[in-house]
Amino acid sequence: MTTPAKLSAWIPEAVLIISLVLTVGITYYVRSSADMKDQLRFDDAIARTQLNVINKIDIYLSLLKSTAAMFTTYDVTHDEFHDFVERVDLGESYIGMQGLGYSQKIDSQDKESALDSIRSQKLDDFSINPDYPRAEYHTIVYLEPEDKRNKVALGFDMFTDPVRRTAMEKARDAGKPAASGKVTLVQEVDSQKQAGFLIYVPVYASVALPATVEERRKMLKGFVYSPFRTDDLLTRIIANESDHGLYYDIYDGLSVNSKSRIYSSRPSNHEAPLNSDSRFRRTKTMNIAGRPWTMVFTTSNSFDTNSERGFIPYILSGGITISFILFTIIRAQQQARAAAERSAAERKRLEKQKDEFIGIASHELKTPLTSIKAYYQVLFKRFVNRKDTETTKLLSKTNTQIDKLTNLISDLLDVTKIEAGKLQFHKVNFDMHDLIEEIIEDFQAINGRHSIVYDNGANDPIPAELIADRERIGQVITNFISNAIKYSPHNDKIIVSLTQDGTSIVVSVKDYGLGIPKDKQTKVFDRFFRVGGPKKETYPGLGLGLYISADIIKRHGGKIWVKSTEGKGSVFSFKIPRGK
Ligand code: ADP
Numbered sequence: 056m057t058t059p060a061k062l063s064a065w066i067p068e069a070v071l072i073i074s075l076v077l078t079v080g081i082t083y084y085v086r087s088s089a090d091m092k093d094q095l096r097f098d099d100a101i102a103r104t105q106l107n108v109i110n111k112i113d114i115y116l117s118l119l120k121s122t123a124a125m126f127t128t129y130d131v132t133h134d135e136f137h138d139f140v141e142r143v144d145l146g147e148s149y150i151g152m153q154g155l156g157y158s159q160k161i162d163s164q165d166k167e168s169a170l171d172s173i174r175s176q177k178l179d180d181f182s183i184n185p186d187y188p189r190a191e192y193h194t195i196v197y198l199e200p201e202d203k204r205n206k207v208a209l210g211f212d213m214f215t216d217p218v219r220r221t222a223m224e225k226a227r228d229a230g231k232p233a234a235s236g237k238v239t240l241v242q243e244v245d246s247q248k249q250a251g252f253l254i255y256v257p258v259y260a261s262v263a264l265p266a267t268v269e270e271r272r273k274m275l276k277g278f279v280y281s282p283f284r285t286d287d288l289l290t291r292i293i294a295n296e297s298d299h300g301l302y303y304d305i306y307d308g309l310s311v312n313s314k315s316r317i318y319s320s321r322p323s324n325h326e327a328p329l330n331s332d333s334r335f336r337r338t339k340t341m342n343i344a345g346r347p348w349t350m351v352f353t354t355s356n357s358f359d360t361n362s363e364r365g366f367i368p369y370i371l372s373g374g375i376t377i378s379f380i381l382f383t384i385i386r387a388q389q390q391a392r393a394a395a396e397r398s399a400a401e402r403k404r405l406e407k408q409k410d411e412f413i414g415i416a417s418h419e420l421k422t423p424l425t426s427i428k429a430y431y432q433v434l435f436k437r438f439v440n441r442k443d444t445e446t447t448k449l450l451s452k453t454n455t456q457i458d459k460l461t462n463l464i465s466d467l468l469d470v471t472k473i474e475a476g477k478l479q480f481h482k483v484n485f486d487m488h489d490l491i492e493e494i495i496e497d498f499q500a501i502n503g504r505h506s507i508v509y510d511n512g513a514n515d516p517i518p519a520e521l522i523a524d525r526e527r528i529g530q531v532i533t534n535f536i537s538n539a540i541k542y543s544p545h546n547d548k549i550i551v552s553l554t555q556d557g558t559s560i561v562v563s564v565k566d567y568g569l570g571i572p573k574d575k576q577t578k579v580f581d582r583f584f585r586v587g588g589p590k591k592e593t594y595p596g597l598g599l600g601l602y603i604s605a606d607i608i609k610r611h612g613g614k615i616w617v618k619s620t621e622g623k624g625s626v627f628s629f630k631i632p633r634g635k
């Protein structure tokens with residue numbers, strides 16, 4: 056008993072530790088799965104954005120290349136180009152593309168004739184800007200649509216600007232589209248200037264691409280080109296993605312610094328930190344028409360808000376709370392059970408002690424009482440012989456008391472035997488009629504006042520033979536009748552009846568005495584139970600008789616019960632099988 060108790064003493068702590076460990080485990084799991092999902096979310100957005108940018112640039116490149124093809128095959132006039140661009144409709148599908156233009160290469164010796172031919176196409180005041188003598192001029196001759204911004208650019212020699220020139224030379228020598236580095240476009244006439252860049256596609260005097268760099272330089276006619284405003288361009292491409300809580304910072308070239316930055320998706324007051332404290336940061340390099348762009352992706356607060364990481368504090372605090380509640384409940388239950396076990400054990404111990412005491416005491420009392428009874432019998436005979444009637448009367452009274460004491464002690468001994476499971480029966484064949492009649496006779500010999508009537512069903516006598524312990528059954532009937540007498544002080548009629556119920560015999564003792572309250576009726580068969588009340592002391596007894604009777608009847612395979620009305624009387628009955 057001590058071992059499991061000691062083992063279970065660990066349960067609350069064990070449950071606490073296990074549930075805390077579980078909480079930490081779950082938290083850790085949720086955290087790492089949230090991190091994994093966030094990483095995927097981040098990677099996904101980056102991949103999508105890169106793809107969007109490249110796809111969009113490809114569309115622009117196709118337009119530039121086909122326009123260049125047109126200029127290669129014939130000399131496009133100003134009006135034709137105007138119509139062409141109008142048909143292409145740069146407005147909607149080419150957002151960010153500031154315009155589509157043609158820059159013509161003019162060798163210094165051809166300058167005047169070239170200018171004349173340009174001016175003849177409704178461009179009377181056309182001039183090259185800046186205009187200082189040099190071997191080779193490049194001048195923007197067409198730039199559509201002809202809006203306020205683009206008109207400013209006409210005539211400008213982009214070859215005079217180092218950034219543009221680098222791209223132009225690269226396109227010319229490679230025979231491929233080339234993007235410039237970061238510039239401020241000539242068209243930026245407003246105060247709010249955006250960063251920009253240009254893409255050039257070379258146009259040669261031959262349809263086939265000249266084979267060598269030398270030939271390409273010689274045969275260059277000009278460039279089809281487009282200026283781009285990066286904010287207009289990239290905001291459109293990236294706008295759909297900014298909902299995902301990412302910031303995009305795009306730099307021209309390979310170095311990341313504020314001078315090379317051409318675009319930032321951050322709010323304008325939000326300076327891009329070079330060493331961001333964002334949870335995720337990734338740098339990617341992209342090739343935009345031969346020019347490297349560095350894109351830096353970082354996460355914003357709204358990215359973290361959408362992360363499942365937000366659950367962690369709740370899981371952690373919830374888990375800890377539940378762990379402690381469990382711990383408290385289990386410990387309280389355990390303590391309650393331990394207390395109950397202790398008190399049950401204590402009660403058992405006391406009960407056993409009491410039974411032992413009763414056993415020993417009654418045994419010790421019985422021996423001297425037997426001697427007293429023997430001496431009494433000798434004395435009684437002597438005084439009868441001497442015809443001393445006065446003394447014999449006194450001695451008879453003494454005998455009644457001795458018998459009462461003997462009965463009491465034998466009741467106590469019986470209880471001890473019942474408790475120890477040692478009450479034994481000697482079953483014999485006997486007739487219940489005879490037994491009842493004998494007992495009634497004995498009672499009438501000593502009790503004058505009550506009249507005990509035996510209703511033996513004389514008109515239709517029932518067979519009353521049975522096999523049982525005659526003495527013990529007699530003890531039950533005696534107990535019933537003596538109780539009937541004891542608890543009916545004001546009414547002297549007692550009826551004993553014998554009936555049958557199938558193969559069983561039923562004996563009942565009816566009185567017209569005090570009766571028993573309803574709620575006490577089943578308890579009268581309990582050990583030491585006595586119905587309380589103001590006159591309890593008037594009726595001596597230990598509350599053992601019915602307890603012993605019930606045990607005797609039950610162990611004969613029978614049933615014992617009472618029907619009673621308080622103030623009117625009681626009927627105590629038992630039923631036992633006749634036996635084989
Ligand atoms: P005792 O009579 O020695 O107290 P019993 O076990 O014989 O013990 O009876 C238990 C209790 O049942 C009695 O104390 C009494 O209160 C109640 N009782 C028994 N028989 C009767 C009866 N015939 N009428 C009223 N009360 C009874």
